[in-house]
Amino acid sequence: MIQVPDKYGRFGSFGGRFVPETLMNALIELEESYAKFSADPAFQEEIEYLLKQYSGRETPLYYAERLTKQLGGAKIYLKREDLNHTGAHKINNAIGQGILAKRMGKTKVIAETGAGQHGVATATVAALLGMECKVFMGEEDTRRQALNVFRMKLLGAEVIPVTSGSRTLKDAGNEALRYWVSNVEDTFYILGSAVGPHPYPMMVRNFQRIIGDETRRQIVEAEGRLPDLLVAAVGGGSNAIGMFYPFMEDESVGMIGVEAAGKGVDTPFHAATMSKGTHGVFQGSMSYLLQDEYGQVTEAHSISAGLDYPGVGPEHSYLKDIERAKYVPVTDKEALDALKLLCVTEGIIPALESAHAIAHVAKIAPGLSKDNIVVICLSGRGDKDVESIMAYTEGADL
Amino acid sequence: MTTETTNRMDLAFRKLKEEGRTALIPFLTVGDPDLETTLDIISELEAAGADVLELGVPYSDPLADGPVIQRASSRALRGKVHLRTCMETALKARQNGSKLPFILFTYYNPVLQMGLDTFFAELDTHEISGLIIPDLPVEESEEMRRRSREAGVNLIPLVAPTSSERIERIVSGASGFVYCVSSLGVTGERSSFHSGVDDFIASVRRATDLPVAVGFGISTGEQVARFAQICDGVVVGSAIVRKVEEVIPLLENPATRSDGLLQIREFVSQLRP
Numbered sequence: 084m085i086q087v088p089d090k091y092g093r094f095g096s097f098g099g100r101f102v103p104e105t106l107m108n109a110l111i112e113l114e115e116s117y118a119k120f121s122a123d124p125a126f127q128e129e130i131e132y133l134l135k136q137y138s139g140r141e142t143p144l145y146y147a148e149r150l151t152k153q154l155g156g157a158k159i160y161l162k163r164e165d166l167n168h169t170g171a172h173k174i175n176n177a178i179g180q181g182i183l184a185k186r187m188g189k190t191k192v193i194a195e196t197g198a199g200q201h202g203v204a205t206a207t208v209a210a211l212l213g214m215e216c217k218v219f220m221g222e223e224d225t226r227r228q229a230l231n232v233f234r235m236k237l238l239g240a241e242v243i244p245v246t247s248g249s250r251t252l253k254d255a256g257n258e259a260l261r262y263w264v265s266n267v268e269d270t271f272y273i274l275g276s277a278v279g280p281h282p283y284p285m286m287v288r289n290f291q292r293i294i295g296d297e298t299r300r301q302i303v304e305a306e307g308r309l310p311d312l313l314v315a316a317v318g319g320g321s322n323a324i325g326m327f328y329p330f331m332e333d334e335s336v337g338m339i340g341v342e343a344a345g346k347g348v349d350t351p352f353h354a355a356t357m358s359k360g361t362h363g364v365f366q367g368s369m370s371y372l373l374q375d376e377y378g379q380v381t382e383a384h385s386i387s388a389g390l391d392y393p394g395v396g397p398e399h400s401y402l403k404d405i406e407r408a409k410y411v412p413v414t415d416k417e418a419l420d421a422l423k424l425l426c427v428t429e430g431i432i433p434a435l436e437s438a439h440a441i442a443h444v445a446k447i448a449p450g451l452s453k454d455n456i457v458v459i460c461l462s463g464r465g466d467k468d469v470e471s472i473m474a475y476t477e478g479a480d481l
Numbered sequence: 482m483t484t485e486t487t488n489r490m491d492l493a494f495r496k497l498k499e500e501g502r503t504a505l506i507p508f509l510t511v512g513d514p515d516l517e518t519t520l521d522i523i524s525e526l527e528a529a530g531a532d533v534l535e536l537g538v539p540y541s542d543p544l545a546d547g548p549v550i551q552r553a554s555s556r557a558l559r560g561k562v563h564l565r566t567c568m569e570t571a572l573k574a575r576q577n578g579s580k581l582p583f584i585l586f587t588y589y590n591p592v593l594q595m596g597l598d599t600f601f602a603e604l605d606t607h608e609i610s611g612l613i614i615p616d617l618p619v620e621e622s623e624e625m626r627r628r629s630r631e632a633g634v635n636l637i638p639l640v641a642p643t644s645s646e647r648i649e650r651i652v653s654g655a656s657g658f659v660y661c662v663s664s665l666g667v668t669g670e671r672s673s674f675h676s677g678v679d680d681f682i683a684s685v686r687r688a689t690d691l692p693v694a695v696g697f698g699i700s701t702g703e704q705v706a707r708f709a710q711i712c713d714g715v716v717v718g719s720a721i722v723r724k725v726e727e728v729i730p731l732l733e734n735p736a737t738r739s740d741g742l743l744q745i746r747e748f749v750s751q752l753r754p
Contacts, residue, residue: 091620101589101616103545104651105641105665247551248541257542264545265666267643364590364616365542377563378594379541 087401092281092368095404097397100280101364102260109267114282116187121289126186133178134293137211138168140175142294144301144458149428154448157455160310161431162298164322164462171434171463172294172322173204177273179290181208184271191215191270195259197224197252197318198389198436199231200463201275206240208273216240219259221251224388227471249382252318252392256366276319277396280367284324284396291325298458299329306456312337315460316439317410318354318390320399322462327408337409340399341443343385344412354383356395357403357410370397386415386475387435387468417442419475422465434463435472488633490582490610490657493532494692494713503709504532505753506694508586508718510553511536511570512562514729522725523574525742527581529749535613535716538567538587545588545615547669549719552726564591564600568607575608584611584637597624601632611635611657619651626654640685641665642675648688658692658714661685663699669719670700682711702752717752724748 087094100110120126134140142163151159164172177194184192192214196202202218209216218235222244225232235242248254256279263272277287295313302310313330315323317340330336345353353359356371363372365380373381373393385391402408413421418435421442425433433441440459448457465472486492497504507526511519526534539557543550564587571583585604592600592614604612612634617625619638629636635657640648642665652659661682664675675681678695685693695708696716705715724745725732731741 099621100618101621102618103615103641103662104618104639104647105643105662107618107620107641107647108643108645247548253542257544260544261547261667267665362593364588364593366544367616372590374590374594376594377565378591379558379563380590381541 087398088281088285092285094398094401097369097400098281098284099369100367101369102280102367103264105264106267110280110282117183117282117286120183120186126182130179130182134175138174138178139166140293141297142166144298144305146305147429150425153424153428154445156448156453157451157457158453159444159448160302160456160458161461162294162326162458164294164460165431165433165437165464169200169204169207170466171200171204172291172325173201173275174207175293175325176275176287176290176321177201177204177208180271180273180286181212181214184214184273185212187271189269189271191266192273193217193219193259193262193270194273194275195219195252195255196275197221197255197391198387198434199224199228199235199467200389202240202242203231203234203238205273205275206235206238209240210238217243217262219243219245219255219262221245221249221255223250224252224255227388228467230470231467252388253366253380253383253394260366276321277324277398278319278366278368278394284368284398287321288324288328288398291321292328294322294325294460295327295329298326302456302458309333309336310456310458311335312339312455312457313460314339314341314440314444314457316390316436316462317342317395317399318392318436319394320396322460324396324398326460327402331407338402338407339443340408340410341413341439342410343387343390343439344414345384345386347414348412352384353412354385354390354392355412356393357399358412360395365394368397370400371395371403386418386471387439389434389436390439411443413439413442419472421445422472431461432465433461434465435468437462488610488635490533490584490635493582494658497532497713503712504694504714505530505705506533506535506696506714506716507531507721507749508535508537508716510539510550510557510722511567512539512557512560513553513722513725514556514732515560516562516566516570518732519570520574520577521742522745523579523581524577525746526749527579529746530753531581531749533584533714534581535584535586535718536567536571538564538585538591540588540591543588545667547667547719549723549726550668553722564595568603568609571609572607582610583608584613585609586613586615589614589617597628601628604632604634609634611637613637613639613660615639619647630656642677642681648685652685652689652691655689655691658694659685659689660716661693661695663695663697666697668697670723671698674698679711705752721745721749
C-alpha cells in the first residue's frame with residue numbers, strides 16, 4: 084500500500100490544508116515540530132511513561148464470552164479503551180499533543196469537544212502539565228453532557244459554550260479554529276479527532292495507533308493469530324483509525340467503521356457521513372461531508388454527541404474509496420439496544436459512541452462462523468451517558 | 482496587469498492610481514436581509530463613494546468570520562441565498578446601472594459543489610471581476626489560479642501578518658491586488674491592529690507590483706485614513722454589515738426604508754478617505 088498522507092497531507096484526493104492564511108505558518112510549524120520531536124527518543128519515552136503510569140495502559144483485550152455465546156457466532160473481543168484514565172481513548176492523543184505543546188514552548192492549549200471526552204482529556208493533560216486550558220463546546224452538548232462540563236471545570240479548564248450554528252461539535256470546532264486564528268502565537272490547538280488540516284489527521288492517527296498496536300500483540304498472544312475483523316465507531320474517526328492503522332497491510336483483517344444513523348439514513352436526522360455524504364471541504368480538509376446541493380454543511384443528528392458530526396477524517400474517506408475499510412450506519416435505537424445488551428451480558432456500560440460498534444457486531448456476529456475472531460474497539464465508558472439515556476427512554480423500565 | 486486588460490477591477494485600480502486615490506472597498510453579505518435590499522444597498526454604496534465591491538456569499542460554516550458576518554450569513558441563509566443567487570445579484574446590479582467592479586468573497590466548498598467548470602463558465606457572464614476564497618491557501622490553489630487566469634478573473638491572494646517568508650510565494654503570479662490581513666483573527670471591528678502591521682504591509686509592497694489593499698477589522702474613517710497612507714485599497718466589512726443589521730427594522734418597514742438606506746449611505750460616505 085502507498086504511504087499516506089503525502090507531503091501535502093493528502094490521503095488520495097482527501098485531506099490537505101484548507102484554512103485561512105493566518106494559520107498556515109502555525110500548521111507548518113506544528114508539522115515540523117512534530118516531525119522533529121517524534122524522532123526524539125526522549126519525547127517518545129515521556130509519552131510512553133504517561134500512557135503507562137498515568138493513564139494505565141496497556142488496556143486489556145477482553146474476551147467477551149457471554150456476549151459471544153448470546154450472539155452465537157464469531158468470537159468477540161473488546162479492546163478496553165474505556166479503562167483508560169478519564170474513561171476513553173481520547174487521552175492517548177491528548178497526552179501526545181500536550182507533550183508536543185510543552186516541547187514547543189506553548190503555555191496555553193485549546194480544544195473542541197462534543198461528548199466532552201476529548202475536552203475532559205485535554206483539561207486533564209493541561210492540569211498535569213500546568214497549562215492554561217480553554218474548551219469550546221456546543222451549547223446543546225453542554226446540556227447533554229452536563230457532567231463532563233463540570234468535570235472540565237473541576238480540572239481547572241474554562242468551558243466556552245458555543246452558540247453559533249447547530250450548537251454542537253462542528254460549531255465547537257469552528258469556534259476553536261477561530262480562536263486559534265486570533266491567538267496563534269502562544270496557543271496550541273489540541274484537536275481531538277483525526278480530522279482538520281494537515282498534520283492533524285496524521286498526527287492524531289499516530290497518537291492513537293497504540294490501540295491497534297496493543298491489540299495486535301494481545302490477540303496474537305491470546306489466539307495465536309490476527310483477527311478476521313475490526314469494528315469501531317466513527318464520528319471523526321480517531322479511535323477507528325488508531326485501531327485500523329497497524330493492521331493496514333494485513334489483507335486478511337477486515338475493517339468496519341460504524342457511523343451514526345440517528346433516526347435513520349432515510350430521514351434528515353442522521354450523522355451518516357459515509358453513507359450519505361459527498362466530497363467536500365470542511366474544517367480544513369477535503370473528505371466526505373453531509374451537505375446540501377449548494378455546498379452548505381447540513382446539521383448532523385445522533386443520540387451520541389461524539390458522533391454528531393457532519394464530517395469524517397480524510398483517511399477514512401480514503402480507506403472507503405480504495406475499499407480497504409467498509410462503513411455502515413447504525414441507528415440511535417440499535418445503539419441503545421446494544422448498550423443494554425453489553426450491560427446485561429458483560430456488566431460493562433459502554434459509551435453511546437462505542438455502543439454503535441457493538442450494535443453492528445450484534446447484527447453480523449450470529450451469521451459468522453464460531454472460529455471467526457472479531458475485535459470491537461470499546462472506545463469509552465458510558466457513565467457520562469446515563470443521564471441522556473434516561474431522558475431518551477423517558478425513564479421507561481429497561 | 483497588461484495594457485489591454487478588460488477586467489473592470491484592473492481598470493479601476495489603474496484609474497485610481499492615475500488620480501492618486503485609495504480604493505474604498507466595502508463588503509456586503511448578499512441576501513442580508515434579502516436580495517432586493519442588497520441591490521438597493523449596492524446603489525447606496527456606489528453613491529457613497531465605493532470603488533470596488535466585495536459580495537459575500539453566505540456560508541454555513543464561515544471559519545474566517547467573526548460574529549457580525551456570521552449573523553449576516555445566517556440571515557441570508559434563511560432566505561435560501563447561495564452562490565448562484567449571489568452571482569445573479571451581481572448581474573442584476575450591473576443591469577441596474579452599477580459600474581462597480583465586483584469581487585465574489587466565498588468559501589471554497591460552495592464553489593466545489595457548483596463544479597469548477599460551471600463556476601468559471603458563469604463568472605464572466607455574471608460580471609464578476611475577482612474572487613476571494615479565504616480558506617484556499619496558495620498550496621491548494623493551483624487549479625483555481627490557472628482557471629481564474631483563463632477566465633480573466635483575478636483570484637485575490639490573502640497575506641497575513643504571520644505569512645512572513647510565504648509572502649513571496651503567495652504574491653508571485655497573483656493578479657488583481659494583494660489583500661493584507663490587518664491582524665491575527667477573524668473578521669470584525671477592532672480598535673488595535675497587529676503591532677507590526679506597517680512593516681508587514683511594507684514587506685508585501687516590496688514583494689509585488691500589484692496594488693496592495695488591507696482589510697479585517699477596519700471600521701472607522703480614521704482607520705481608513707491611516708491605512709490609505711500606505712495602501713492602494715482599504716476594505717471595510719463587518720462595520721458596514723453591522724450598520725445594515727442595525728437598520729434592518731427600518732428597512733423592513735416601507736415607511737422608513739429610505740431612511741434606513743440613507744443611514745447606510747451616510748455611514749459609508751464618512752469612511753471615504
